[in-house]
Amino acid sequence: MRHLRVEPWLLVLPVVVLLLIGFVLPVGTVLLSSVTTTGGGWTLENFSRFFESSFHLGAAWRSIRLAVIQTIVVLVISLPLAYVMTRVSARVQAFMMIAIVLPLMTSVVVRSFGWVILLGPAGPLADIPGFLQLSRTNQGLLGTELGINIAMVQVLIPFAVLSILGVLNGVDRRLEEASRTMGASFARTFGNVILPLSVPGLIAGGTLVFAMSISSFITPNLIGGAQIPVVASIIYTDATTNLNWPFAAAQSVLMLIVVLATIGITSKLAARNR
């Protein structure tokens, strides 16, 4: 019996050590540096600077807005896609899986550069009348929030599809058949049977996508440029160029709070759904 109490701990030990070194320590340091002065005292100055600056508040609002829009769009696209994947032959499903996961194998920088070309004046869309005028600088969708959203949705879809697929694969197909034999239309079956059953996957995928979206800065930087600032890219600049780590830390803490709050709300939702 004694062994049984120790061995589970041994099994999780690598993860615990990794989390301690790779997450708890650095995040703790960040938390601390955001509220301490160089002299060693306590301060909330880094936070008040954020809330007093219309530039930073504007960027925060944009970050949240973009993350919400992207999460909704990603889920709306991913649910039908994942559903179709559970209803095709194993070979087709494997093929679709590869097609969805393959983009993850390339760097996000490369993918975003691809979007820069596609959405910009040198891309094929530039021939469509009026396309270039979508941005004030005649740059098509570059330098616009819509452009960022399109590129980010493509980056994020795999994560949502995989989350939803995991749940839908476990759904008994006879439930659907029962619904159809009782006379329900496909649309009604989808709405009343498939959708409710996929909620855990939607919540897990949605949370993941939201957290990744709000913390991404490479794609927003490349597509949006300096004129469409998001909090994550401001943090990156403050930490790497301005070397103002305490301020960058304070902004990271605020972002962490938003993400944790989102996870809190969604896990409540998930619990109620159960």
Added chain:
Amino acid sequence: MKKFAKSLAIIAAAGLTLTACSAQADSGDSGDAKGAPTELVVTSFGGDWEAAYIEAVVEPFEEEYNAEITLVTLYSADAMAQLTAQKANPQLDVVHFSGGQEVAAAADGLIESIDPADLSNLDDLYPIAAEGVERGEGPVMQVTPIGLVYRTDKIEKAPTSWDDINNPDYAQHVALTDLSNTYGLLTLLAVNQHEGGDLDDIQPGLDSLGALVDSGAAFVIKTSADMQQAFSARDVWIAPYAQDYAETLRKADLPVEFALPSEGAPASFITANVVAGRDNADLATQLVDFSLRPEVQAKFAESMYYSPVNTKAELSDETGSRVVHGEDFGKLVRYDSAVVNEKRQSWTDAWNSRIAQ
């Protein structure tokens, strides 16, 4: 549990042995045998810069002076941080700064004040490159002016003024650089000066560039990589940027040239500094002097398209037409980096609020 404790002990012991070994290796290195080459530790900016520096300076210098140069890739801010941390026991001999850190380093006694008599090439330098030595800073070794990079197939007549970015014919084909980038900062200061402002008042510059952005005539990019993209995929014809970067674009098959605005232009100045408190300061000074030689300066210009700081550097016709030198060199402006570094954050805040949509 016992087993676990044992393996922990083994890991810990292995770790200790490793550190012990490396400590031994370190102490082994510092003892020089007589006649062996003297070692100098020199900072490098890595990449193409490092390749050119090795060819133009490291290899010929090692041969001529029986020295062995170890390059350490350290950007200016990091190098400054290391110098400060190692003040009691410095580990670097020669430090290169590109962001004006030499002013603070000299004030803090981190770098040696070089005796002008020890720099045989000092008298041949352009005044702006030599004057820092009197203040205890290292001499300027490389210069890249910030002017107007433009597409020769779209703009037939070479631009001559900062006003050219406001030319309505080029509207929607102008790229500006964000202030998080030093070249963007220097552009703002140059336009500001042209519009009548100074380091105490950058509002004229903010207003001028801000209006350009507001009207949609220009957009703002963030990094050097974005600038290449701007010229190749975003239909940009003209952008305030660095002389050496025009060559980077030409290598990517883009038809661009660099033009120096006649009103004068800022530049990025790279200085070579001798670290204080090191044993081989004399040799380090000779290395700095070596890098100022006309033929070394010519190599920097030919390979990297930096402007030579030595008036006697002889350039090929092609390079001579593409790098600022001679009389034009006098148009370059060097801002007080102490003031710039102090105000940079507030300028960046003002700029960010101005251009954000």
